[in-house]
Amino acid sequence: MNARSAAQEEKRRLILDAAVRVFARRGYHASRVGDIAEEAGVAHGLLYHYFRSKDEVLATIFRENWGTLVGRFRDVAASPTTAEEKLRGIAKILLRSWIRDPDLVTVMIREVARSPHLQAQVAEIGDGFAVIRSVVEQGLADGEFREDVDPLFATWIFYGGLEELLTGWVLGQLPHGDADVARAEEMVVAVVCGGLVRR
Amino acid sequence: MNARSAAQEEKRRLILDAAVRVFARRGYHASRVGDIAEEAGVAHGLLYHYFRSKDEVLATIFRENWGTLVGRFRDVAASPTTAEEKLRGIAKILLRSWIRDPDLVTVMIREVARSPHLQAQVAEIGDGFAVIRSVVEQGLADGEFREDVDPLFATWIFYGGLEELLTGWVLGQLPHGDADVARAEEMVVAVVCGGLVRR
Amino acid sequence: MNARSAAQEEKRRLILDAAVRVFARRGYHASRVGDIAEEAGVAHGLLYHYFRSKDEVLATIFRENWGTLVGRFRDVAASPTTAEEKLRGIAKILLRSWIRDPDLVTVMIREVARSPHLQAQVAEIGDGFAVIRSVVEQGLADGEFREDVDPLFATWIFYGGLEELLTGWVLGQLPHGDADVARAEEMVVAVVCGGLVRR
Amino acid sequence: MNARSAAQEEKRRLILDAAVRVFARRGYHASRVGDIAEEAGVAHGLLYHYFRSKDEVLATIFRENWGTLVGRFRDVAASPTTAEEKLRGIAKILLRSWIRDPDLVTVMIREVARSPHLQAQVAEIGDGFAVIRSVVEQGLADGEFREDVDPLFATWIFYGGLEELLTGWVLGQLPHGDADVARAEEMVVAVVCGGLVRR
DNA sequence: GATGAATGAGATTTCATTCAT
DNA sequence: AATGAATGAAATCTCATTCAT
Numbered sequence A, B, C, D: 001m002n003a004r005s006a007a008q009e010e011k012r013r014l015i016l017d018a019a020v021r022v023f024a025r026r027g028y029h030a031s032r033v034g035d036i037a038e039e040a041g042v043a044h045g046l047l048y049h050y051f052r053s054k055d056e057v058l059a060t061i062f063r064e065n066w067g068t069l070v071g072r073f074r075d076v077a078a079s080p081t082t083a084e085e086k087l088r089g090i091a092k093i094l095l096r097s098w099i100r101d102p103d104l105v106t107v108m109i110r111e112v113a114r115s116p117h118l119q120a121q122v123a124e125i126g127d128g129f130a131v132i133r134s135v136v137e138q139g140l141a142d143g144e145f146r147e148d149v150d151p152l153f154a155t156w157i158f159y160g161g162l163e164e165l166l167t168g169w170v171l172g173q174l175p176h177g178d179a180d181v182a183r184a185e186e187m188v189v190a191v192v193c194g195g196l197v198r199r
Numbered sequence E: 001g002a003t004g005a006a007t008g009a010g011a012t013t014t015c016a017t018t019c020a021t
Numbered sequence F: 001a002a003t004g005a006a007t008g009a010a011a012t013c014t015c016a017t018t019c020a021t
Helices: A003-026 A033-040 A044-050 A054-078 A083-100 A102-112 A116-121 A123-141 A151-170 A178-194 B003-026 B033-040 B044-050 B054-078 B083-100 B102-112 B116-121 B123-141 B151-170 B178-194 C003-026 C033-040 C044-050 C054-078 C083-100 C102-112 C116-121 C123-141 C151-170 C178-194 D003-026 D033-040 D044-050 D054-078 D083-100 D102-112 D116-121 D123-141 D151-170 D178-194
Strands: none
Touching (some): A003 A044, A003 A054, A054 A083, A054 A116, A054 A123, A083 A151, A116 A123, A123 A151, A151 B151, A151 B178, B003 B033, B003 B102, B033 B044, B054 B083, B083 B123, B102 B151, B123 B151, B151 B178, C003 C033, C003 C054, C003 C102, C033 C044, C054 C083, C054 C123, C083 C102, C083 C151, C083 C178, C123 C151, D003 D033, D003 D054, D083 D102, D083 D151, D083 D178, D151 D178
16 A cells, blocks of 8 residues: 555545544435535545445445454454353444444444345345354354254344444433443343343 | 215325335335325325325324334233233234234334434334333332343343344345244243343 | 395405405415415315406406506596696505505505516506596696606606605505605605705 | 636626526516526526525625615715706616616516515615615705705605606516606606706 | 536425315 | 315425536
8 A cells, every 4th residue: 555545545534434423413314425525624526536426435334344343243253252251242342332433333323224225235234143143053052052042033132132222322312321331231141141030 | 083084084094004115115215205195196295285294204104103002012011910921912012013014114113213303203202112111120120030130221122122123024134924923022032031041 | 236246245355355464464476375265264265266366366456456546546637626736636545545554555566566467467557657647747738837847757757756655664664654654745746746956 | 816716706697697687588486497597508506506596596686786786876976066966867877777787677676676575685775775865865954955855755756756767667668768768867857856846 | 636616317395276075 | 155185287406426627
């Protein structure tokens, strides 16, 4: 990567970061290309040098960040520990991303999670599920988890719990201080792994 | 309700039902008011006789159907049984709505669940959570649930699991035959109440 | 005119009067047929029993009231007095119409005076000018007025002065108490007949 | 003003001039934004690059041209001559604007003169009156005009005469050759300053 | 690479008018 | 006569995208 590309890369980042802030603030549909350009401090035509369309900006945001998360999921899944600990690790990664970059999480939760449109563009979207599922299946294979567990549904239920917590924070409906995030993380593992019912 | 208003009510329904189909097919933003009118077999101007805007059509769809669901949640919550059974009942209601009306669930999951825009319009959105929470709190008070459970987070986690299963069906990522729905229902209760970990 | 027509006539009046108020309040273009109907307390469809269109309502308002004014102009013109006194009489009629019915004058000044559209529909519009002109020509023939006066231009100038005073009241730019109206009337005759310049 | 902004200014003018022609031909309300763009030979979207709305186009036309006229009024008012001569100068400016640009006068007379809507937007509208009034007051102070003259009403009456002559030309009801305009100018000063009545 | 003027498809919404009841 | 549901033409304005400079 030479000096030129580094400068280019920097501008690309500028635009992506601006887009995250703008999408978080106004939502994807209500955000105009001009808003992003203004936030980035460039002319709006420049956006089209780096991205094919407004849509591609959103897809790029998702792809790059989701890819990072999934990579970290994989690290956790590859570590030598129990399935429960691995689920805890995944929960920690996902939930703490809220603290690290709330705008980014806002965009990913709000704009991407449910859009069949984007799902088509971003094949990687299923990768996170695959990692979680492999952990669940390990738990089953090891006899750590109950054998009547359906790994596919269990994966979605676990992920749903995580996503809903993020949603609660995005929508401002759940307390979201650092301590709250830590407690949420404990709760999601406690509930999903240990169940609500007193043993 | 006289003949006139019954006829009007019928037309209103016609438009709402058409809107559900169109929104499910193309998504809210890609659906034009003219598409809804065409699907309903009326002039597009008539839509504005019954609703203030395209937005209000979506809000109405959500409000009326969510209200029905919440009403049924309440019936379950009021029945004389264990908290676990009540959660099972709520899961059944929500998940089986997929079988009853997939288009409607598609719209509610895809367009409404994360939109802060609609959340503002539809105050009732929190009512469902409130019912679930009351059940969780009952489980705690009765000693049925573990005392270290945070009822707020547990509520969101449980609801997230349900919503994610619906999302999986909406996106065509999860098997969704009647038997699958029944198994999903069992799983969500088994996981959330009993936990994944073998006792 | 039998009982039926009297009832009809009454409703017609109701609509016309309502239209004057609505047009005065919001302007012709911004006034909806429904506004007029609501103000009149009837269904908006009924308007189309009495008038061919919204446009015809305005034309009717103008025609009927302008006709009345012109009739009174004619009475003045036919009275046995000087041209100056006749002009004073005409000024009095026109300017005092403001006191009698400000809404009506507002509509006539604002919507009709300059509209070539309406001028086409309302042939009577030139009748008022004709009466004034006949008075000016009488003044010339009698030697009362200076012989270098061009009666056509003089007529328009005189009428313009009157119309502008009404405009000032309509726009709320001129004081419009009863005494102000009386003084305006004196001024317009003093200026037009006697001139500004000290003799 | 560099090359870029000069080119822009030119385009802005192009649109404004086209708008004047279109408004003169069809009237403001009947003119579509697309008509203006077509007349100017640009895409209709460009209009919104230069003006916020169709309304603002009209307001701009009025403001800029009225401002020019008022500036010339002020020059006349500042010249060292009698009040009568000054009124003659003002009449000349206003009436000859008809010869210079009939379309522009048509628009200003027809669309702006009576619209309270525009009056709100264009504060400068009263400036012309203020200049005339100052001349009248000078005439009074100098003893040139009769002391019973009310300067406010006299101003409106004088302006009304001028505006009505323009209206007559706009509506095609008054002869409007160059000689007619010159005679009209003489008449309005003769009548307003000297009065109709033979001395 | 950078700019922002220019384009034009397209969408919502309004509202005069019609007409079945 | 009276109603108001229904129609649909029409118009403004937005904004993603292109492209000359």
